[in-house]
Amino acid sequence: MQLYKDQNLKVHNSLSGKKEVFQPINEGHVGMYVCGPTVYSNVHLGNCRTFMSFDMIFRYFKHLGYKVRYVRNITDAGHLENDADDGEDKIAKKAKLEQIEPMEVVQRYTVDFHNTLQQFNLLPPSIEPTATGHIIEQIEIIKDILEKGFAYEVNGSVYFDVVKFNHDHEYGKLSGRKLEDMIANTRELTAQDEKQNPQDFALWKKAEPQHIMRWPSPWGDGFPGWHLECTAMSTKYLGETFDIHGGGMDLKFPHHECEIAQAEASTGKSPVKYWLHANMLTLNGKKMSKSTGNNIYPSEIISGNNDILSKAYSPAVVRFFMMQAHYTSILDLSDDALQASEKGYNRLMDTLNCLDGLKTGKSSDFDVEAWRQKCYDAMNDDFNTPILIAHLFDAVKHVNLIKEEKEAITQEDKTLLLSTMNSFVYDVLGIENQSMGQNDSNALNGVMELLIELRNEARANKDFVTSDKIRDELTALGIQLKDGKDGTTFSIG
């Protein structure tokens, strides 16, 4: 199924600041690179949002029938605390703090990262390379950049020469900055800086004797700079120019700007056709951040064990909540917003659960084909999931009306509706059906059927004391009875 031939997808390119028609470099194929986490601590919910956004994008490309190679790296070395001379590698710092091997730090938080993303139903990327696994590639690129004259070596470290690069390239084109402005606004240089210019950035850092994470290089023992790993790994697995590069908005500058500079200095080509940036998740109106402590961890939401939220929320509800906002918009997390999403989620799932048993008729009051295209139009407009969800609720309304026999649907339309709903909710949005009720254990269903039967007998006998007791006690247990035209159903949650 090559749906992409019929669907006109547009994506917002941060480089041009415009929505552009998406045309892959190689017909039918998409190469996509997303900056992964630095595994020195647990991922917080803000981190998850970015990966969830790109997971949805990955899923939609696949849904459209593209062959997608999705590369998302693990940064397990080279990410400095700061750019100054006393800059310390984040992993190494944590290892020292916890008195364990750096690779133990990496292992622990990589496992946490994978577990967390799995809970939110993220698909694994096609390739998940690590920085430490690509030291040789990084050294090769440094050599190349040195040879082309865009870098210089000082005392065992190699720095990228931004000023020289800017002579015949444009440093700052992604983030809308001008080098002259940056230089004019630079704060005082910290004491004995090796860099010729504060805007220069490290490609290779010399390892001090006490530094554990070190690799041999032509410039002595050291470790690679943070920006370089992404260039090395994206080039290796996707080529010198590839379709999509994604990441959080906060990486636009300097990280992505530096990636462009490194690639252009080395290959002479612009590395990426479409730059996509996911916006931040805020908490109390402020960006979530590991360093400031303004954050919430996925486990705290799922368990309800936190001071911010009134209750626990399932991963599917959290994902639904995120999908209700556009990936390029700032989204603020709050208890009210999550509660509203949970109710909406339950309504959507109730509809999905009853879709299969929907009675069909001779005609349809609901133009399923037109509705289906509206869903695609929403996604084609830069992955507009909030609009898609609005359309999904339109279907919910129709399904409920059909259930009440106020509207009708043909078998053919029902089949199309069912497959479209399933595709968009489960495959594209990646929202799992964690609402119980239909597909639970037989024992529970049996017990519930019995209780419903007893209650209905009591009601028939006008013994409302008994019938209300059954209903109220079940409500207290979190089980809701729903009296419909065709009898009583229940839902849990």
Add this chain to the structure above:
RNA sequence: GGCAUCGUGGCCGAGUGGCUAGGCACAGCUCUGCAAAAGCUUGUACAGCGGUUCGAAUCCGCUCGAUGCCUCCA
């Protein structure tokens, strides 16, 4: 200080030069033994001030406010 983004009804959140997104909450009605669920109906809006236009919440300018980046961050 520089660069960028944003300011939508009670809350969350789309969109856009003229044709009420959607979810949640609220109100009325239908259904019900009463509820719940579901459905129907309705209300509340585009930060402020100017300008462009037949017409702007949507374009332009200014003011105010918020956030992000400029130092590690998804």
